[in-house]
Amino acid sequence: MTTTKKSLKNAVGTQQKKNIETDYQDDDEIIDINEVRRRKGITGEKKFFFIACLRSFYEDEEFRFSVKSLTGLASYIAGWRIFYVNTHHGYRLMKYSSILSEIHGLSKKTREIANREKEEKKHYKSKYYSKKQ
Numbered sequence: 001m002t003t004t005k006k007s008l009k010n011a012v013g014t015q016q017k018k019n020i021e022t023d024y025q026d027d028d029e030i031i032d033i034n035e036v037r038r039r040k041g042i043t044g045e046k047k048f049f050f051i052a053c054l055r056s057f058y059e060d061e062e063f064r065f066s067v068k069s070l071t072g073l074a075s076y077i078a079g080w081r082i083f084y085v086n087t088h089h090g091y092r093l094m095k096y097s098s099i100l101s102e103i104h105g106l107s108k109k110t111r112e113i114a115n116r117e118k119e120e121k122k123h124y125k126s127k128y129y130s131k132k133q
Helices: 006-021 035-037 047-059 070-076 097-131
Strands: 083-088 091-094
Touching: 035 091, 047 070, 047 097, 070 097
Parallel strands: none
Antiparallel strands: 083 091
């Protein structure tokens, strides 16, 4: 079997993608709730935390210097290693792909709200600051 440049490039790209997803895992280590608390992990409703991260990503410049896209934001959040998912036998670290899907699911609505609030602030400034001068 001969190897072409394209098939070699595809194989290398696939391997790099797998490395991104598995860099944040401890081989799916299952731990108990006491260990999660010792590691200061979050096990409950993570939706509100992800919304707060997305809002600061869209509104502020906090993430703009280190993160350029939602996938970068997901890898940045996965790097914190604080989100744990309940399994039948304990808790395991939330995977990068799960964080990415949660963020993508929440991003559209959060972006719309952030843009609407920006417009309201801009309208408020133009309305009231122009009267004072």
